[in-house]
Structures are given as structure tokens and as C-alpha cells.
Amino acid sequence: MLTQTPVYIVAAGEDLFPAAALSMPCLHLAYTLGEQGRLRRDGPDSQSLGGLLGFYDKGLTPPLSLDAGRLIRQIREECSRRRFSGVVLDAQGPAAGELVSSLSPLLDQWSIPYYVPIKLASLAPNACYLLPSTLYEGSFDDMLEQYCRRYPVHRLALDVVRQCRRFSMPARNHQGESLSAQMFFRLQREYEPVSFFSQELCARYFTYRQGQETYFVLYDDPSTVSSKLNRARRMGLGAAFVLYRDFGPLCRTFLAPSPDAFL
Known part of the structure; x- marks a missing residue:
């Protein structure tokens, strides 16, 4: 209720x-x-x-x-x-x-x-x-x-x-790094990632690869x-x-x- x-x-x-x-x-x-x-x-x-x-x-x-x-x-x-x-x-x-x-x-x-x-x-x-x-x-x-x-x-x-934060995978920093709105939208334009909803965290997220690194963005x-x-x-x-x-x-x-x- x-x-x-x-x-x-x-x-x-x-x-x-x-x-x-x-x-x-x-x-x-x-x-x-x-x-x-x-x-x-x-x-x-x-x-x-x-x-x-x-x-x-x-x-x-x-x-x-x-x-x-x-x-x-x-x-x-x-x-x-x-x-x-x-x-x-x-x-x-x-x-x-x-x-x-x-x-x-x-x-x-x-x-x-x-x-x-x-x-x-x-x-x-x-x-x-x-x-x-x-x-x-x-x-x-x-x-x-x-x-x-x-x-x-x-x-x-x-x-x-x-919140809008980026984490390297596997996570080396549990707080991640804060992303500006400009950086967030640039990542979306450049990588066109598919976003998902996390029931546990009650937030959206996507992942992308840059070179040999994989990143997790929570927002x-x-x-x-x-x-x-x-x-x-x-x-x-x-x-x-x-x-x-x-x-x-x-x-x-x-x-x-x-x-x-x-x-």
C-alpha cells in the first residue's frame, strides 16, 4: 500500500x-x-x-x-x-x-x-x-x-x-567516478549502449568497452x-x-x- x-x-x-x-x-x-x-x-x-x-x-x-x-x-x-x-x-x-x-x-x-x-x-x-x-x-x-x-x-x-557514476570492471573503487551530464551523453552517443533496470539498486545501468577496459555506468x-x-x-x-x-x-x-x- x-x-x-x-x-x-x-x-x-x-x-x-x-x-x-x-x-x-x-x-x-x-x-x-x-x-x-x-x-x-x-x-x-x-x-x-x-x-x-x-x-x-x-x-x-x-x-x-x-x-x-x-x-x-x-x-x-x-x-x-x-x-x-x-x-x-x-x-x-x-x-x-x-x-x-x-x-x-x-x-x-x-x-x-x-x-x-x-x-x-x-x-x-x-x-x-x-x-x-x-x-x-x-x-x-x-x-x-x-x-x-x-x-x-x-x-x-x-x-x-x-547519481551518474562509472565503474571499471572488475571494480577497483567501490565509489566509482562521477560523470558529468556532458560525459554521460557523449558515452551514449558514441557507444549507443542498451540500458537495463536493476531491481536491487533501483537504478539504470549499461556497460561498454573502451580498448581493453570494460566499464559499468550506473545512473x-x-x-x-x-x-x-x-x-x-x-x-x-x-x-x-x-x-x-x-x-x-x-x-x-x-x-x-x-x-x-x-x-
């Missing part, structure tokens, strides 16, 4: 205006720590209301010049002004641990719903957790099931990031993202996030379950 898992469009910078025009729930990834530890908004202001406040830590290094109490007050004021229903701490950099451990107790105190990456769960026991959507081995469904057994399902959210497209979202819905996850920059206006197609619900 598919649940009504809300899908948020993640937008930053110049993507904020076109993302808001989709009339979908939006994560405004536009806030960070400014001068004197104050909340700073970057990029254009779309003036749209609702959605989530996205706080990112790119460029921040520890120790932070952080008055957590003042910053939370500013976050609360911005949430009230913009009618944001919660906060996403996009904590990925070297200051991630300090940021989450400083803010999570105060977000709990003020009963502000918030999300943090699953790898920081120990620092924020009452948060909602962002689960990765990329998988290079194993089973996508098994990964979701393991998280669902460990945490309350309604506090889990799938963080969908479009997402709108159909694989729809499949991942449908699987998250079947598990009953509380939310999902998709980057506007990955699919642009096609993000609108992710709002409702797709016909390939059991792909």
Missing part, C-alpha cells in the same frame, strides 16, 4: 523562483551562518510561503562562532514569517557535528520539527533522518527496511540525489527516481526530497505515485 508521503523540491539560489512556480512543497536551501553568528539568507527571495527552511553548512569550519540561542530565535522568527513548518540541517561539512549538537536540543525545546543526515542520528535523537538514495551494492529495499526497523518510520525521509533518470519514491511510500516514510537542479520542471511528476509502483 502506498502512503501519501510528501515530496519536497529542494531549491537554492536561482532555482528558488522556478521551483516555487511548481506549486509543490519546497525546501528553501537558502540559509546559513552569517556575520557575528546571525542567520543569513542567500540568493533571491521568492516570497513564497510554506515549505521548510533549509540551513546549510558549506564553507563553515569549526569552531563555530555560534550563539545557539540567538540563532534559534532567528530561525523561529523566519519560520513564522515565511510559514515554514520545519527545518532541514543540511550538515555535510567539517562543522556538521558541532552545528547539529548545538542546535538540536533547542529545536527540541521549541518543538520545531527538523531533519538531519542519518549519519548524525546519535547527535540528534529526536530529529527526523535523511536517508541516502544512492546505492552501489546490495539492495535498495533491504537498506530501507533496515532503517525502518531501527527508527520510527514517520521520522525517516528519503533524500534523493541523482538515475525520472523513472528510477519515481521507483525510489514509490518504494519509500510503500515503506511509509514520512517525507522525501528531490533536487530541483536534477530534474527541473519534471519534478512535478514526482508529486503523486507513478504507474510503475511495483517496478
Whole structure:
């Protein structure tokens, strides 16, 4: 059974205006720590209301010049002004641990719903957790099931990031190498490979030979993202996030379950 898992469009910078025009729930990834530890908004202001406040830590290094109490007050004021229903701490950099451990107790105190990456769960026991959507081995469904057994399902959210990676065969690097869109399309034009869908990885792939080397390319497209979202819905996850920059206006197609619900 598919649940009504809300899908948020993640937008930053110049993507904020076109993302808001989709009339979908939006994560405004536009806030960070400014001068004197104050909340700073970057990029254009779309003036749209609702959605989530996205706080990112790119460029921040520890120790932070952080008055957590003042910053939370500013976050609360911005949430009230913009009618944001919660906060996403996009904590990925070297200051991630300090940021989450400083803010999570105060977000709990003020009963502000918030999300943090699953790898920081120990620092924020009452948060909602962002689960990765990329998988290079194993089973996508098994990964979701393991998280669902460990945490309350309604506090889990799938963080969908479009992947496009190349691996040499046999794989010498389990992470492979990231391919730009330009390189990906060049390979498709040059080799005209046949693509297949991997039920286990919930992604598409093709192989090709170049000289004596054989390569395996794993990638997402709108159909694989729809499949991942449908699987998250079947598990009953509380939310999902998709980057506007990955699919642009096609993000609108992710709002409702797709016909390939059991792909």
C-alpha cells in the first residue's frame, strides 16, 4: 500500500523562483551562518510561503562562532514569517557535528520539527533522518527496511540525489567516478549502449568497452527516481526530497505515485 508521503523540491539560489512556480512543497536551501553568528539568507527571495527552511553548512569550519540561542530565535522568527513548518540541517561539512549538537536540543525545546543526515542520528535523537538514495551494492529495499526497523518510520525521509557514476570492471573503487551530464551523453552517443533496470539498486545501468577496459555506468533518470519514491511510500516514510537542479520542471511528476509502483 502506498502512503501519501510528501515530496519536497529542494531549491537554492536561482532555482528558488522556478521551483516555487511548481506549486509543490519546497525546501528553501537558502540559509546559513552569517556575520557575528546571525542567520543569513542567500540568493533571491521568492516570497513564497510554506515549505521548510533549509540551513546549510558549506564553507563553515569549526569552531563555530555560534550563539545557539540567538540563532534559534532567528530561525523561529523566519519560520513564522515565511510559514515554514520545519527545518532541514543540511550538515555535510567539517562543522556538521558541532552545528547539529548545538542546535538540536533547542529545536527540541521549541518543538520545531527538523531533519538531519542519518549519519548524525546519535547527535540528534529526536530529529527526523535523511536517508541516502544512492546505492552501489546490495539492495535498495533491504537498506530501507533496515532503517525502518531501527527508527520510527514517520521520522525517516528519503533524500534523493541523482547519481551518474562509472565503474571499471572488475571494480577497483567501490565509489566509482562521477560523470558529468556532458560525459554521460557523449558515452551514449558514441557507444549507443542498451540500458537495463536493476531491481536491487533501483537504478539504470549499461556497460561498454573502451580498448581493453570494460566499464559499468550506473545512473538515475525520472523513472528510477519515481521507483525510489514509490518504494519509500510503500515503506511509509514520512517525507522525501528531490533536487530541483536534477530534474527541473519534471519534478512535478514526482508529486503523486507513478504507474510503475511495483517496478
